[in-house]
Amino acid sequence: MVKPKKERKVLYPPRFYFFKPAGVPSSKLESVNLTVDEYEAIRLADIENLNHLESAKSMEISRPTFTRLLDSAHKKIGSAIVNGYAISIEGGSFVFVNNAYRCRKCGYEWDLKIDKEKKDLKNEENCPSCREYDVENMEEMLKNHNPGYRHGRGGRPWRRRF
Ligand SMILES: [Zn+2]
Numbered sequence: 657m658v659k660p661k662k663e664r665k666v667l668y669p670p671r672f673y674f675f676k677p678a679g680v681p682s683s684k685l686e687s688v689n690l691t692v693d694e695y696e697a698i699r700l701a702d703i704e705n706l707n708h709l710e711s712a713k714s715m716e717i718s719r720p721t722f723t724r725l726l727d728s729a730h731k732k733i734g735s736a737i738v739n740g741y742a743i744s745i746e747g748g749s750f751v752f753v754n755n756a757y758r759c760r761k762c763g764y765e766w767d768l769k770i771d772k773e774k775k776d777l778k779n780e781e782n783c784p785s786c787r788e789y790d791v792e793n794m795e796e797m798l799k800n801h802n803p804g805y806r807h808g809r810g811g812r813p814w815r816r817r818f
Pocket residue numbers: 759760761762763764783784785786787788
């Protein structure tokens with residue numbers, strides 16, 4: 657029996673999903689994809705300065721798994737910086753600790769620390785900023801590998817290196 661891959665706990669969604677080098681024409685641009693769990697590994701170890709064991713506990717994975725995840729993230733970011741690739745952040749095996757939403761109208765993002773299991777949020781689903789109802793769940797959005805809106809005009813898919 658194949659054990660299903662355990663979803664790694666991620667505290668908050670990334671605030672930025674796409675980076676590109678200046679001066680590279682889009683026809684020549686290639687990209688690497690950093691998964692959301694790799695993003696969280698970078699945030700915990702490099703930004704929060706947690707050690708690998710503390711970071712692994714936060715994501716509810718083993719320390720060796722965390723170390724592999726962080727190594728993979730560093731290699732991707734390194735290759736992008738050195739070779740001039742764009743970086744997209746999406747996909748991967750993850751689950752947000754809190755419900756996180758994004759407004760499609762004004763771009764406002766927020767999270768609800770309450771009741772992650774409760775899928776039907778009713779009243780809370782309007783945007784707290786502009787009060788519009790065009791709201792998306794960021795977990796679903798970032799698990800979907802083709803969100804489109806952030807890749808700019810024309811929807812041309814970037815060539816992927818990984
Ligand atoms: Zn809004």
